[in-house]
Amino acid sequence: MDFLEQSSHFKSADDCYELADGVKIPCLGFGTWKVFDEDGGAAVIKEAISSGYRHFDAAAFYRSEKSVGQAVKESGIPRDQFFITSKIWKDDLTPELARKSLQRTLDDLKTDYVDLLLIHWPRSSRRDMNWQEKLTELWGEFQQFKQQGLVREIGTANFLPHHFACLKGERPAVNQIEFHIGYEQTEALQYCREHGILVEGWAALGRAELLTHFQIKAIAMAHGITPAQLCLKFCLQKGVLPLVKSADAQRMRSNRDLFSFTLTANEMHVLSSLGQIAWSGEHPDTAIPFDR
Ligand SMILES: NC(=O)c1ccc[n+]([C@@H]2O[C@H](COP(=O)([O-])OP(=O)(O)OC[C@H]3O[C@@H](n4cnc5c(N)ncnc54)[C@H](OP(=O)(O)O)[C@@H]3O)[C@@H](O)[C@H]2O)c1
Structure with missing residues (x-):
């Protein structure tokens, strides 16, 4: 069953997409960017666990992994009930640096494996001209991580179709890209669909910018739901x-x-026709965040 068909059967946020090799991933993920360890992040993650979230999207760069680790440990819920993602930051795109980064992540998360490890961005900067060779080597190391049981699944983030060719061997299980109403990245989505790669959508609310859009508000009101619920259901x-x-x-x-209502085909069409809105301004080749 492809991912679109899988999503049509979901009845709760605990339902899972099944990845190509059978690993299951809860169909809604809790983002941890700006849930900083030093700002009481653990309390936020504990509240998210109480609210039912078991899927956490972390990254070496986010300064949230100690919070996730502490909250998961103190929840008393077995580790295998959680799905935890981490990412290797763009400054660590060599096998040695990536391995060190993953070890720090595992220490911070207080776990001996992550469920999903992603390459956070395909190149370290606009001026990074040998990114293809680096990715080929790094992807080999990612496959080693998997064979060694340090990660259950491997994947990419912010990859467009032309970034995938240099990944040799195993196909990524997931590609995490900016995806929301007003920024659907249809070519990347189509490529991933054709290759059995699950797309995760970051900034699904357009970092809250979508929530005040008049058409989004009107359709949400007609269903008696919030604009945020509408944006999340649109992705599903x-x-x-x-x-x-x-x-x-x-x-x-x-x-x-998100599961007591369905957006009609006409509403989906209207939402897909709003033009580009709420784009973050980030791009994996030309506008890489924190580019120096
Ligand atoms: N791979 C990448 O390069 C990448 C890049 C960016 C993000 N991500 C991942 O994707 C996750 C989600 O993206 P994001 O955090 O940037 O943006 P987002 O989830 O689209 O938006 C977060 C903002 O929406 C607000 N919000 C959430 N629910 C709301 C609701 N029901 N009503 C009103 N406001 C609401 C939040 O405020 P409150 O906290 O006050 O509710 C926060 O300001 C990140 O946390 C991160 O894990 C990945």
Whole structure:
């Protein structure tokens, strides 16, 4: 069953997409960017666990992994009930640096494996001209991580179709890209669909910018739902796995309540026709964040 068909059967946020080799991933992920360890991040993650989230999207770069590790440990819920993602930052795209980074991540998460490890960005900067060779080597090391049981699944983030050719061997299980109403990246989505790669959508609310759009508000109101619920359901109805961050307990809960309504084909069409809105301004070749 492809991911679009899988998503049409979901009845709760605990339901899972099944990846190509049978690993299951909860269909909604809790984002941890800006849930900083030093700002009481563990309390936010604990609240998210109480709200029902078991899928956490972390990264070496986010300074959230100690919080995720602490909250998961103190929850008393077995580790295998969680799905934890981490990412190797763009400054660590060599096998040696990636291995060190993964070890720090495992230490911070207080776990001996992550469920999914992603290459965070395909190149370290606009001026990074030998990114293809680096990715080929790094992807070989990612496959080693998997064979050694340090990670269950490997994948990419912010890859467009032309970035995949240099990955030799195993196909990525997941590609995490900016995906939301107003920025659907149809070519990347189509490529991933054709190759059995699950797309995870980051900034599924357009970093909250979409929530005040008049047409989004009008369709949400017609269903008696919030604009955030509409944005998240839009991703699911496209066969995409949305990631959403909230530090607010009530919003955490309502963001999971997505299965008592369905957007009609006409509403999906209207939402897909709004033009480009709420784009972050980031791009994996030309506008890489924190590019020096
Ligand atoms: N791979 C990558 O390069 C990449 C890049 C960016 C993000 N990501 C991942 O994707 C996750 C999600 O993206 P994001 O955090 O940038 O943006 P987002 O989830 O689209 O938006 C987060 C913002 O929306 C607000 N919000 C959440 N639920 C709400 C609701 N129901 N009503 C009103 N406001 C609501 C949050 O505020 P409150 O906290 O106050 O609720 C926060 O300001 C990240 O946390 C990260 O894990 C990955």
